[in-house]
Amino acid sequence: MKLLTFAVYMALFAVSSCIADFPQLSALRSKASSETQGQAVHGLLKRLIGERVSDFDIEIDSTLGPQDTFKLSSVENGRIKITATGGVAAAMGFYHYLKYFCYGQITWAGKQTMLPPVLPPLKTAVTISTLDKFRYYQNVCTLSYSSAFWSWERWEKEIDWMALHGFNLPLAFVGQEAIFQRMYLSMGFTQKELDEHFGGPAFLAWARMGNIRGWGGPLPQMWITQKLMLQHKILGRMRELGMVPVLPAFAGHVPAAIKRVFPKANVTRLGNWGHFNSTFSGTYLLDFEDPLFQTFGKTFIQMQTQEFGSDHIYNADTFNEMRPASSDPDYIAKAGKSVFKAMTAGDPQAVWLMQGWMFLSPFWQAPQVKALVTSVPKGSMIILDLAAEIEPVYQKFESFYGQPFIWCMLHNFGGTMEFYGVIDNINKGPSVARNFPKSTMIGVGVTPEGIHQNEVIYEFMAENSWRKEPRDVYTWLSNFTQQRYGQLNDDxxxxxxxxxxxxxxxxxxxxxxxxxxxxxxxxxxxxxxxxxxxxxxxxxxxxxxxxxxxxxxxxxxxxxxxxxxxxxxxxxxxxxxxxxxxxxxxxxxxxxxxxxxxxxxxxxxxxxxxxxxxxxxxxxxxxxxxxxxxxxxxxxxxxxxxxxxxxxxxxxxxxxxxxxxxxxxxxxxxxxxxxxxxxxxxxxxxxxxxxxxxxxxxxxxxxxxxxxxxxxxxxxxxxxxxxxxxxxxxxxxxxxxxxxxxxxxxxxxxxxxxxxxxxxxxxxxxxxxxxxxxxx
Structure with missing residues (x-):
């Protein structure tokens, strides 16, 4: 037992030391006060269990642990006290109590939250800490395949789900077209030219990544304006709960009219994507060494910050499913430096979060990957190892040559609905990654292209944020079924x-x-x-x-x-x-x-x-x-x-x-x-x-x-x-x-x-x- 305790201690020490190696990331934290986060969790619980919220006391105490931590204990009058380092940790604490003491569950398909008349008391306090600093959520495609048409009512439920399942680093991509519109119009582009650039409402994910242009449009002005307003609500709630939202940055893709507005601009037309012809594909990429790249990147960040504020972490995917113009590592390195320089010009504290999906392509061999990920200071980039449950890229590229990464489960493509999973890989993969030689893993993530399917897989994966070792799957599953239906049933x-x-x-x-x-x-x-x-x-x-x-x-x-x-x-x-x-x-x-x-x-x-x-x-x-x-x-x-x-x-x-x-x-x-x-x-x-x-x-x-x-x-x-x-x-x-x-x-x-x-x-x-x- 002493050896096991020591091993766990060393594992936690190693994780803590890993994040400590990246001061930029250690500084990324919620700006919401303890009072604000506590009130936000109280509101979350009231939405879920109504007046029974009075059975729970919530206290936010950031000194409880170095990582996100919650402590559950029984107090007078049969209430349960949740003490936590932040809002997300407190929500996790409530969900842990709901699942493992009241046998409840909250998923996309609905909820089982029938609390007993008297809450089960805790003989001893339960304290759980996460193993990593970050738990990331969403794929850039989720915003189109699943949440393209969500209202605030649906977004509120999803943000609640994120908090309950421990996600503190969510992608927040809604409303960005309003910022790009504001920037481009101020530079002399016309609305007609932007109509040919923005994708349609259900296809924005791929227009944002430069895969297609204009398909499904034109994007209605009221859509652009209403989504801007929706993003304010989304960011407000995420931040109240103590999350650190990931906002977009300029990746280099520009409207086709760039040469009309800036005749001397150096642009490259990319190849067609996904069998689309040149009418809707073959997007335009601004050369990384063109001074306009810095102007566009800086201006976008500044305008976005003025509108939404910033938590200093930005996603940009310049080459996602698009072949770079050159495989020369020098070219790749210049591209990375330029993207990051433009971010920091708008926000000196910027951290670049990048999807590692493209590294599955044969184009990206060790020289190209190393050139890109080492083109920015260590700790100023986070790579999402996007499909690590199937093909962990960090193993192939030496833990991304020292850059921090998040071990992600992609699982679903396109929002398809058939039964599917790789439960053994999900169970063991994060532990293997944490113990990889010179591992730079700083979190786990869930990155499906589409949700509303295979909920058992997502309930299982979310617990990897605090599980110190692989579980006995079938013991876990017995708990899952009782939580899901509120009773035991052998069949x-x-x-x-x-x-x-x-x-x-x-x-x-x-x-x-x-x-x-x-x-x-x-x-x-x-x-x-x-x-x-x-x-x-x-x-x-x-x-x-x-x-x-x-x-x-x-x-x-x-x-x-x-x-x-x-x-x-x-x-x-x-x-x-x-x-x-x-x-x-x-x-x-x-x-x-x-x-x-x-x-x-x-x-x-x-x-x-x-x-x-x-x-x-x-x-x-x-x-x-x-x-x-x-x-x-x-x-x-x-x-x-x-x-x-x-x-x-x-x-x-x-x-x-x-x-x-x-x-x-x-x-x-x-x-x-x-x-x-x-x-x-x-x-x-x-x-x-x-x-x-x-x-x-x-x-x-x-x-x-x-x-x-x-x-x-x-x-x-x-x-x-x-x-x-x-x-x-x-x-x-x-x-x-x-x-x-x-x-x-x-x-x-x-x-x-x-x-x-x-x-x-x-x-x-x-x-x-x-x-x-x-x-x-």
Whole structure:
């Protein structure tokens, strides 16, 4: 025991020493007073538990520990006292008590916060400290894939979620177009030129990174102004809770009209991105050594600070999924120095936070990475090792050559919804990184492209901020299920155990956005085995468990969401059988079998749509309604709805990134995916009848013209209220489709996986796919 205690002490000492090596980062802290942070946490608790907030005493004491720390103790009259170093730590303390003493939970799908009449007392005080200074949250793409249309009401809930889960370093990118507009107009650009530069409301993430320009626009003026106002609220709440928001900086991407306004400007036109043509891609990058770069960078920071204030940490991603003009390390180093110099010209205390996603590209070898990350003083840059749970880059580049980094879990691409996770990697990865030779790790992060999915993974990952060593996953999971539903249930607990041991523990580098056949544009060449890396029977048996538990847990709103989600995931697996039979029949020119299995897929999609309609978390109508919220005219309403529909389907005017952000939502399944599958089966039949061969190009053009594009331009109303009971619907579908799962098809897939006949999707294939997609 003494040795273990000493080891833990040394580990904490090492972490503390690591951050102490970077005085710039040690100085990054909340400016909110203890009183302000305490009041903010009180408000958070009142939103969650109403008048029961009076059962908790909150005290902010910054001297409690060197890292964020909370202490829980029982006081008179049955109350619980939360003493914490700051607002986020206090929120973490409340959530820890809620989870581990009251068996509650708060997630995107809802909350289980039924406190007992008398709070469970603590025999001894509980004190927990975080292991690192920072817990980062969000991906630059989350702002488009998930929160593009959020109002303040939704943002308030998300900021509460951030605090409860311990995130103190959130990305705060809303409203930046107003600052860029103000700067560019003051320099002589016209509004028309900015309309051609800014992306549309659902595509701002990629316009901000210089991947595209103008697509989805023009950006309405009222949107720009209202988002500016929203950002004030977001930053105000983040800061009140003691967070350190990350604001944007100038990365070098400029409007195409730069040469009109500044004829002597030295600019480079970047290559096209993501299959977009030059109309919306091929953005312009201001040369790093052009004096204008410093003027633009300094002015933007100053104007932004005047509007929002500053916490001195800024994100800029100049080369994200874009190939630099030169691989010469000198060029790369000059680029880094220029970006940082422009930041510090506007804010001498600036720290540059950069996504390390681009380092997965083959372009970025050791000389290029080292040149960029060492181009600024150590500690003045933080690298987000963005997908460390799959491919930790810090190991390849010597802990980023001395620059501090944050170990991040990316997990999700595009906001897709299928079950997926790498639980073992998430459990062990942060500890490995902290103990890496000469580690410069200063935090953990959660960086999904889209949220509202796979909540078990995010609950597990968030605890890595204070877990000193890997957990026993199944013990943790038993607590999770009781917290989620408010009671113990063997059927549902066993179901979750099956899921976590299979679909949530990918071991062959699968990525979630490659996994769902029914939401991909149909293609007879599609490899159905690529959807599966686990034993499908585990997922089917988990479905059994949820159905068996449905009577006991019918009072839980989170169970209603989960049983619909489990049923949804099972139905997409069943569809693989029908599709496989269709393809075999097409190759054999067997029209009746094509028709039979096509009818089965269409019926399954109808059933799936009805299931999704039964829970508000799966409604397309709410996504569109949120988009409409920002409209001030009929034309704006039409533009916003087109953005909302296009992003989750075609992702571009001609399907440039089609199906990447696919959603299994009520309304999308019925009106987009179902007609698409009907078109596909009819197409195969006509090919047989006409004696012609499959041509992907012709099929793509026709299905886009006939089915896909018309749907993105449609404006007919969508359901915004659920219909039916997800437990009843899931039970019916289980009875209907569970017999279908007892099929040799899945047994053969699992057998092939076990004996190694199925090829593994390794990192090399993944990087190659990304490279092809973004032309790196």
């Amino acid at each position: 549902v607990n066993n179901a979750w155990q099956l899921l976590l041991g299979s679909v949530y523990n990918a071991t062959d580098a699968h990525r979630d956005h490659d996994l769902v056949m029914i939401t991909k544009r149909p293609d007879p060449k599609y490899d159905v085995t690529s959807d599966v890396w686990y034993n499908p029977e585990d997922v089917f048996r988990a479905w059994d468990g949820f159905v068996n538990a449905s009577h006991a847990l019918q009072g839980s709103s989170l169970f209603h969401y989960d049983i619909a989600d489990v049923s949804r995931n099972n139905l997409q697996l069943v569809a693989l059988i029908y599709f496989s039979e269709m393809v075999k029949a097409y190759k054999a020119k067997d029209i009746p079998t094509i028709e039979k299995n096509s009818a089965s897929i269409v019926e399954l999609l109808s059933d799936l749509n009805d299931l999704l309609c039964s829970n508000e978390r799966f409604l397309l109508g709410l996504w569109i309604a949120d988009a409409h919220f920002w409209a001030t005219s009929t034309s704006e309403k039409t533009l916003l709805e087109y953005n909302a529909r296009n992003q989750i389907t075609l992702w571009g005017p001609n399907g440039e990134i089609h199906d990447y952000a696919s959603k299994q939502w009520c309304g999308v399944v019925k009106d987009f995916y179902k007609p698409r599958w009907e078109f596909f089966s009819n197409w195969l039949i006509q090919l047989i009848k006409n004696g012609t061969s499959w041509d992907s190009y012709i099929f793509r053009e026709e299905i886009m013209r006939t089915v896909e594009s018309p749907w993105t331009f449609s404006t007919y109303p969508q359901r915004t209220e659920p219909s039916g009971n997800p437990i009843v619907k899931s039970t019916e579908l289980h009875a209907k489709y569970r017999p279908v799962t007892k099929n040799e098809f899945f047994r053969k897939i699992w057998k092939d996986i076990q004996i190694g006949k199925k090829s593994k999707k390794g990192l090399g294939l993944y990087v190659a796919k990304i490279s092809r997609m973004f032309s790196l």
